[in-house]
Amino acid sequence: xxxxxxxxxxxxxxxxxxxxxxxxxxxxxxxxxxxxxxxxxxxxxxxxxxxxxxxxxxxxxxxxxxxxxxxxxxxxxxxxxxxxxxxxxxxxxxxxxxxxxxxxxxxxxxxxxxxxxxxxxxxxxxxxxxxxxxxxxxxxxxxxxxxxxxxxxxxxxxxxxxxxxxxxxxxxxxxxxxxxxxxxxxxxxxxxxxxxxxxxxxxxxxxxxxxxxxxxxxxxxxxxxxxxxxxxxxxxxxxxxxxxxxxxxxxxxxxxxxxxxxxxxxxxxxxxxxxxxxxxxxxxxxxxxxxxxxxxxxxxxxxxxxxxxxxxxxxxxxxxxxxxxxxxxxxxxxxxxxxxxxxxxxxxxxxxxxxxxxxxxxxxxxxxxxxxxxxxxxxxxxxxxxxxxxxxxxxxxxxxxxxxxxxxxxxxxxxxxxxxxxxxx
Numbered sequence: 001x002x003x004x005x006x007x008x009x010x011x012x013x014x015x016x017x018x019x020x021x022x023x024x025x026x027x028x029x030x031x032x033x034x035x036x037x038x039x040x041x042x043x044x045x046x047x048x049x050x051x052x053x054x055x056x057x058x059x060x061x062x063x064x065x066x067x068x069x070x071x072x073x074x075x076x077x078x079x080x081x082x083x084x085x086x087x088x089x090x091x092x093x094x095x096x097x098x099x100x101x102x103x104x105x106x107x108x109x110x111x112x113x114x115x116x117x118x119x120x121x122x123x124x125x126x127x128x129x130x131x132x133x134x135x136x137x138x139x140x141x142x143x144x145x146x147x148x149x150x151x152x153x154x155x156x157x158x159x160x161x162x163x164x165x166x167x168x169x170x171x172x173x174x175x176x177x178x179x180x181x182x183x184x185x186x187x188x189x190x191x192x193x194x195x196x197x198x199x200x201x202x203x204x205x206x207x208x209x210x211x212x213x214x215x216x217x218x219x220x221x222x223x224x225x226x227x228x229x230x231x232x233x234x235x236x237x238x239x240x241x242x243x244x245x246x247x248x249x250x251x252x253x254x255x256x257x258x259x260x261x262x263x264x265x266x267x268x269x270x271x272x273x274x275x276x277x278x279x280x281x282x283x284x285x286x287x288x289x290x291x292x293x294x295x296x297x298x299x300x301x302x303x304x305x306x307x308x309x310x311x312x313x314x315x316x317x318x319x320x321x322x323x324x325x326x327x328x329x330x331x332x333x334x335x336x337x338x339x340x341x342x343x344x345x346x347x348x349x350x351x352x353x354x355x356x357x358x359x360x361x362x363x364x365x366x367x368x369x370x371x372x373x374x375x376x377x378x379x380x381x382x383x384x385x386x387x388x389x390x391x392x393x394x395x396x397x398x399x400x401x402x403x404x405x406x407x408x409x410x411x412x413x414x415x416x417x418x419x420x421x422x423x424x425x
Contacts, residue, residue: 038401039348042394043362045404050387051083054379058082086379093372094121094365112253117368119256123326125364127335129263130318131342132349132356133270134185134311138203139351140274141307142287147192147207148315149339150214151185155316157218158184160323160330163240165226173243174324178262181320182313188214189312190305197301203308211339219332227330237330246325259321263357266314270353273310283307315339344392363388 055061061082064075092098094117103109131148138145159181168176188210195201221227222235229238246257274280285293286303294300322335345363349355370384394401402408 037407038398039350039395041401041405041407042398043391045394045401046387046390047087049390050383051087053386054086054383055079055082057380057383082377086373086377086383089373089376089379090366090369092369093117093376094369110253112251115250115256116254117372119250119254120368121361121365122260123255123257123321123364124367125360126257126259126263126325127318127321127338128341128345128363129357129360130266130321131315131335131338132345132360133263133266133353134189134314134318135342135346136349136351136353136356137270137274137283137314138307138311139346140280140287141283141303142290143196143203143304143307143311145189145192145207145308145311145315146204146343147188147211147339148311148318148342149335150207150211151188151312151315152319152335152339153211153214153218154188155181155183155185155313156319156323156330156334157221159316159320160237160240161227163244163324163328164238167241168243170243173241174246177240177244177324178317178320181316181323183316185316185319186309186313189308189310189315192312193305193308196304196308203304215332218330218334222330222332229329235332240324240328244324245328246320255326257321257325259325262317262320263360266317267353267357270314274353279306315342318342341388344388347392347395 055078058078061075061078064071064078068075096114096117100109100113100116104111104114131152134148134151135145159177162177162180163173166173166176192203192206192210195206196203219235222237227237229236246259246262248254248257249260250256272280274284282293282298282303283306285296285298286300290300293303318338319335323330327334341363345359346356348359348362349357366384366388370381373379373384374381
């Protein structure tokens with residue numbers, strides 16, 4: 001008599017793998033799908049398409065295209081001149097202007113003029129780097145921190161209030177105001193992490209909703225006498241005391257301030273956290289496979305709370321670059337687009353600390369140079385926004401970039417998959 005088999009079928013013995021969450025899917029596409037070559041080529045394609053947009057919006061080009069078949073050389077020359085002059089102005093407004101160098105060499109200019117373009121790039125990049133690090137860190141734990149803007153606002157509120165509402169010695173006052181910015185954002189991020197861990201509420205929904213709460217709270221405070229600037233009826237706060245302002249690094253002629261040092265130290269701390277610490281490894285392990293990490297003794301709930309606390313704090317620090325570094329006051333539009341620009345910076349930086357720094361500098365250059373480009377060539381400033389959007393589009397579609405340049409596909413694998421395999425044995 002044959003005994004019935006007690007061996008379970010593979011379908012029953014192995015649990016079905018869960019589909020990765022939104023944050024994990026995005027991170028996999030960034031880390032595994034994009035090499036440095038693909039990232040650079042995505043930027044090149046975006047600049048080429050941006051150049052075409054610049055050319056075909058130029059009235060001189062449009063007039064010459066009217067007789068293209070009769071004299072194609074005129075049209076091509078006009079297209080080249082339009083694109084060249086626009087990108088030349090973009091470069092001179094963000095990196096260096098040779099005219100300023102010649103003036104200084106001839107004794108007619110100053111060093112402040114020579115370094116003004118690159119200093120403006122760094123000023124624009126500083127909050128982008130900090131906010132980008134916030135989004136990147138959440139990515140590494142499999143979370144999509146759409147609500148960096150709300151965390152930025154809450155950090156700005158606390159940093160601003162400590163800056164103008166408290167009297168302290170010079171160095172101590174700045175440290176307290178910076179800490180206030182971090183704490184304000186961290187508390188707002190902590191709330192998101194707690195909701196995720198406690199109730200399973202999706203961080204995309206909760207962060208978006210909390211953006212509106214933070215914005216409305218700022219408007220409420222700006223109506224109060226403790227915040228509102230004396231003698232003003234519009235919604236602006238009092239000025240931050242000089243003792244709480246980030247010191248200028250290159251004299252009063254340039255806006256370059258010590259916020260860039262804070263941003264670079266934050267990037268260094270994030271790199272150490274992710275690559276050298278046990279906590280950082282837990283972040284990446286949970287992001288790669290939360291179930292496997294739980295089996296290995298880790299707590300995904302604890303990870304969600306901690307990573308959002310730190311990410312929120314970084315976003316709060318981003319606000320200090322404006323409140324304590326350039327504007328020195330609060331207004332309803334404080335860093336109004338920074339939270340969403342941080343997502344594009346994190347995507348371009350492939351969710352890695354030093355990649356985020358490089359992406360922040362690139363976007364800072366586009367913003368600083370875009371203003372000069374618009375003023376000198378009448379190119380719409382919106383072109384810069386289009387170029388930024390195109391970069392993100394191509395970063396998010398690496399197969400398209402490879403197809404355009406006929407590159408071989410990258411091998412599947414990468415950090416996220418290796419971690420997942422490691423925990424699964």
